[in-house]
Amino acid sequence: MNVIECNGLTKAYFRKNVLNGLTFTIEENKITGLIGRNGVGKTTLVKILAGLIKETSGEVRVFEQHPFNNLYTSANTILVDDQMFFPPALQLHELLEVAQSFYPNWDMELAQRLLQYFSFDPSHYHQTLSKGRTSTFNMIIGLASRCSLTILDEPTTGMDEAVRKDFYRALMKDYLAHPRTILISSHHLNEIEDILEDVLLIKNGKTLLHESISDLKEWAIALQGASTVVQKWLVERNCIFQRQVGKDTLYAVVRDDFTKENKEEALRGGVEFIPVKASDLCVYLTNDTKGGIDDVFER
Amino acid sequence: MSSNVSLVETVKKQYAFKMKAYIDAFSSLVGIQFIAFLFSLGGGSSSMGTSDGYHFELKFYSADLVIIFTFIWIFVTAITITTKPYRNQDFTFVTNRMSSSLSNILFLLSASLLGAFTAVLSRFLIQTVAYFLLKEDLYIASVMTSEMMIGITVSLLYVFWISSIGYFVGTLVQIHKGFALLIPVIVIGSLFYDGFMQRYAMLLILFQFYFLESSMVLFAIKTLITTAVLFFASIAILNRMEVRR
Amino acid sequence: MTFAALIPMAVIVALPLLFFIVRVKKKVTHWLLVVYIGVLLLSVVAAFFIKSDEPEITDRPRDDLYEMLYSGEIYAKGSNLLLKEDSFPIEGEKVRVTSSYGDESSSVYIERKTEDDQKMDVLAYGSFSIAKLDVAEEIVLPAVQLKDETLTIVYPEYQKLKTSIVMNEFTIEQFTGNKKYNSEFQIDGPILLVRIPPDLEIEADSTTELISIDEWK
Secondary structure, three states: OEEEEEEEEEEEEOOEEEEEEEEEEEEOOOEEEEEOOOOOOHHHHHHHHOOOOOOOEEEEEEOOEOOOOOHHHHHHEEEEOOOOOOOOOOEHHHHHHHHHHHOOOOOHHHHHHHHHHOOOOOOOEHHHOOHHHHHHHHHHHHHHOOOOEEEEEOOOOOOOHHHHHHHHHHHHHHHHHOOOEEEEEEOOOOOOHHHOOEEEEEEOOEEEEEEEHHHHHHHEEEEEEEHHHHHHHHOOOOEEEEEEEOOOEEEEEEEOOOOHHHHHHHHHOOOEEEEOOHHHHHHHHHOOOOOOOHHHHOO | OOOOOOHHHHHHHHHHHHHHHOOHHHHHHHHHHHHHHHHHHHOOEEEEEEOOOEEEEEEEEOOHHHHHHHHHHHHHHHHHOOOHHHHHHHHHOOOOHHHHHHHHHHHHHHHHHHHHHHHHHHHHHHHHHHHHHOOOOEEEOOOOHHHHHHHHHHHHHHHHHHHHHHHHHHHHHHHOOHHHHHHHHHHHHHHHHHHHOOOOOHHHHHHHHHHOOOOHHHHHHHHHHHHHHHHHHHHHHHOOOOOOO | OOOOOHHHHHHHHHHHHHHHHHHOOOOHHHHHHHHHHHHHHHHHHHHOOOOOEOOOEOOOOOOOHHHHHHOOOHHHHOOOOEEEEEEEEOOOOEEEEEEOOOOOOEEEEEEEOOOOOOEEEEEEEEEEEEOOEEOHHHOOOOEEEEEOOEEEEEOOOOEEEEEEEEOOOHHHHHHHOOOOOOOOEEEEEEEEEEEEOOOOEEEEOOOEEEEEOHHHO
């Protein structure tokens, strides 16, 4: 079953398209990373999926229903971000009780153990928490609610390294025990790479790439060698990224569609093939220029 | 894994949630009624003296001011719960716009009930303090239990009616911030304009439609219909509103 | 309101309140509410121990004191403004009038009776009300005494009268149609009318002015 289906999804704010004909589907019980640079519409997309805002055009289905103003999708979806608003009059432990009353799959024991582990004072108030602590608390709500669709929008904002690691570990463990569809949005794949199954790469409000993480690792390859030789191999290929290494050596990333013969020929010409890390690939793909920041300095 | 939820069930949960989350509204009710109570004890006396040695003084006690303050309180409360932080916290948990509005209305009804009840009862506090602490000799207008019930019911109708006005005004402001300026300008402007034209203020005529109605049944019909219309309009407007948090 | 009527009301309030106390984790606001409602309910009970009068508003038309007086027939017509009547037997042929009114002269109205009944009647008329409440009973009237052919009028000290009215709320009055109070005061009088036999000689010292009403008739 597809939990999320988007077809030509468009969202415009003041006539400017933030999402521009986005099309993708996400299957049940998969952990998908929603990757893109800041401001490409990740947050807009997750808000549409959570039913907070309405698409301008195109089709969106969550649990085969239209999410905007939909009680069913609201009950089965939770959107965790650093702007989750909690009533200032309630203490943390009361917030857990409120969440319990709303979410049918809520695991109070887990919530309380996490609260204790991250040493929260249950009698504190949400708005007194620091940014990182807010993210941590929101994440506890997100995990314990066990919603069939759990959306985490930049969940680790402000968290320190140790908490970040704990958080992803907790997410992984809880996912294994209680599989559900999880969508994590982040602007860098790096830290979430290990727990993802799929990656959905967004650029300019469109789907750039939707691959499994293992495919993504083999999706591209880097060629490194003498500039002239490498340039020859780049002809008729779409170069994703290139960088001058040393005086006459070029590093270029292209889609890995080389045949075995191609590779042997290239190797003979002194070209080295280097695998590209998925996180690097995502950075290259989402860059607007082929050379990255170097382009700014080279004319 | 996925769970079905009904609207009624969700509204119930949200109502329970709001009774806890909006608890500050109740503290301010007590505070505001207490201030009105102090004003009621202090103010409202007039006197007359004559040269041949007489000085008469008259003081009125009633809970009228407490009721008026309760009107203001519910008006502000109703506007407050339409504002962004309050709407957004609904969407932290399970809701849609309909259940959010319905639970708001239920909350306002409960608040109105509490407000009306305490406001009318405060009359006894005023008269007790005036008699036992201020040692005043009192003439007390008789009130029968049935009249007391009328007092509470009518106050409730008024307070709930005003809450619907506040909710509607708050909703308009949510569509466009300009209404926050426009509505006071229209209200005050119409008063000034009517004053300038030296005629009876339209707004007063509008209010007299309710305040001068002497038939209990007609009054109930008038306020309840107005309340329902305003709440319906608010729900319809809010139902299309996006949540931008 | 009767005491028994309190019971259903108390139940109506107490039930949700009890629910509140038992079910909800208490916060300052809860306590505040509980205490506030508790105080209100106590005051309802306390209100039963307040001794008070119910304000009786007489809408029957009251005579206009001065109109009656100047018609010269205030006694003949009989007025609802009569507050006090004293009668003294007359021994001599002559009566002197004096009053305690200091330098200013006080006015005393004189009416001669048609028959000689050997008596002098002193009548006090006045109209006193606050917010349509008749407060004449609480007014201390001038004390009058006839002794050794001298009628002495002792006016009371400065009088202060305070009235407090607990009104029903407008949400009640709107439908019960009860009369609204206003802040009207009425202080007319008191005036003294002295009725004397036809040929009694009467005179006053500098403190008092005698005005005969007979020619007004």
